[in-house]
Amino acid sequence: MIQARVIKPHDIEFFEVPAPEAKDLKDNEILLRIHKIGVCGSDIHVMHGQHPFVTYPVIQGHEYGAEVVAVGKDVTAVRPGDKATARPQLVCGECGPCRNGRPNVCEKLRVQGFQAPGCAQPYFVVPEDRIIRCAPHLSYEQIAIMEPCAVGIHASGRTDVKGKNVIVTGAGTIGNLVAQAVKGRGAKKVLITDVSDLRLEKARECGLENTANTAKESFEDAVKRVFGDEGFQCAFEVSGVQKCITDLVANIEKGSDIVIVAVFSKNPEVNLAVLDEHEIRLIGSMMYLHEDYLLADGMLADGRLNVDPLVTQRFGFKEYNEAYDCIDNHREECMKVMIDLEATE
Ligand SMILES: NC(=O)c1ccc[n+]([C@@H]2O[C@H](COP(=O)([O-])OP(=O)(O)OC[C@H]3O[C@@H](n4cnc5c(N)ncnc54)[C@H](O)[C@@H]3O)[C@@H](O)[C@H]2O)c1
Ligand SMILES: [Zn+2]
Ligand SMILES: [Zn+2]
The missing domain is CATH 3.40.50.720 (NAD(P)-binding Rossmann-like Domain)
Structure with missing residues (x-):
């Protein structure tokens, strides 16, 4: 499969890497097919070399709409064919905030797409504790906007x-x-x-x-x-x-x-x-907890959140650099820019 990496500020390059396979999943893991990735303000800072907590190269992608392809043998939260997304927060589980039910401010928080690899590739593996099973009538674009909704x-x-x-x-x-x-x-x-x-x-x-x-x-x-x-x-x-x-x-x-x-x-x-x-x-207010994603799914599903007008531009996966050029040249007009991976393998 093709993976997009920010090699250095203003430069995304594409690399052929082995795709994760169902047979290699751990018991608690889920293999996702990524359909859409949203680009956000923090991604733009990374692209401009202005993000204080990122080192290059970095694989972006933390807002995404995906389909479940396969699940490990202990997974019960989702099944193949489900629409899903996942929280991008990697936490220690041991610090004070983690023990007090506030992992969003974990002392060792790492966020996928910034301090850990993101999902800018057609196939991506996540553990069950971060997965969100989404309402089936939501589009992959709407699901990709669930992350800023959770914020x-x-x-x-x-x-x-x-x-x-x-x-x-x-x-x-x-x-x-x-x-x-x-x-x-x-x-x-x-x-x-x-x-x-x-x-x-x-x-x-x-x-x-x-x-x-x-x-x-x-x-x-x-x-x-x-x-x-x-x-x-x-x-x-x-x-x-x-x-x-x-x-x-x-x-x-x-x-x-x-x-x-x-x-x-x-x-x-x-x-x-x-x-x-x-x-x-x-x-x-820092990011979100798992329950915020669940509420986001519910509020998107029942129409209390209307995200469709927010998608202002769409680009193919291989057009990642062009997407950022567009954002740089039309800052005010660009709200949510979507990267479409549906044509990639
Ligand atoms: N706390 C969190 O977890 C979290 C998560 C994501 C983003 N953020 C932050 O939230 C902020 C907003 O993010 P965004 O993606 O919407 O950014 P954005 O730059 O698109 O939005 C900022 C808006 O403020 C407007 N603005 C400028 N001057 C103003 C003024 N005088 N009065 C009113 N509005 C004015 C701008 O026109 C713009 O529309 C950013 O600072 C971002 O880093 C925080
Ligand atoms: Zn974001
Ligand atoms: Zn912690």
């Missing part, structure tokens, strides 16, 4: 959003999915902000009706327009931009939570005097 679901579960007015700053793929997950969990009203009309248009296509372009309307005016005198009681920062965290801290109702989902490339300033006096809590 949104995990973040939206870090505080209680039920019945609250919620703001999500940043309408990229992750902000969009955080906002959809917040809505799906029963928030009263959700406002999503961005400085890109294109991204906000996508948000509306996904069913997020309250949007604001804060390059054109002030944050305070948008809050007033959407929530009236009620204000907002919960927020998610998903842009990584200083102004957003400043606006959120300054305007959120006293006693509320702000979940930080974005990775800030520059350490932002936060007004701790206001944080203190207003009893605002800043809460981190």
Whole structure:
């Protein structure tokens, strides 16, 4: 089979390697046929040589839709023919967080596609404890987007959003999915902000009706327009931009939570005097737990998550480099770029 490897920044090359075979599976292992791989922001950092925790060469691919080809003799979670994906987190199982049921922040966390080989090849083996059996009516593309959905679901579960007015700053793929997950969990009203009309248009296509372009309307005016005198009681920062965290801290109702989902490339300033006096809590959110994937599958299956508008471009497996060129040249227009492996062997 053909494997795609990032040899060095800006250079993906293809290598012929032996395909894993059913007869070599361990008792707890599953052989997958990879159909679609999604490209995400972190992959782009790897391609640009800007990911702090990656050494080259690296095999990418951590968001994927696959079909079960064969299973080891102890596997009961899936059967050949099932649609599936798997969590890309490799954890130690022994550290404090792992023992406390929080393996997403394992002290020795390695993520496939970054610190461990990813799935950029037609056949891939995963152990049963990371497999997700997906609703059969989901497409392989929808399943490939389950990973960022799980990010949104995990973040939206870090505080209680039920019945609250919620703001999500940043309408990229992750902000969009955080906002959809917040809505799906029963928030009263959700406002999503961005400085890109294109991204906000996508948000509306996904069913997020309250949007604001804060390059054109002030944050305070948008809050007033959407929530009236009620204000907002919960927020998610998903842009990584200083102004957003400043606006959120300054305007959120006293006693509320702000979940930080974005990775800030520059350490932002936060007004701790206001944080203190207003009893605002800043809460981190890192990837997901297995249950977040299961909820993502359920919310995709019942339509609470609408991911179809997020797929903006599609490329064949051998066009991996072209996919990244497209992302570099059309950053705003590119939301989820899909790599299609269906024609590969
Ligand atoms: N916590 C996690 O587990 C996790 C997982 C995946 C991604 N992330 C992080 O989430 C963030 C979002 O990811 P993404 O893929 O959606 O990125 P993205 O770059 O596509 O989205 C960021 C959005 O913020 C918008 N933005 C810029 N300035 C703004 C402003 N002043 N107000 C409002 N919006 C503004 C941009 O236009 C863009 O649409 C990134 O920082 C990423 O690293 C975190
Ligand atoms: Zn990703
Ligand atoms: Zn651990």
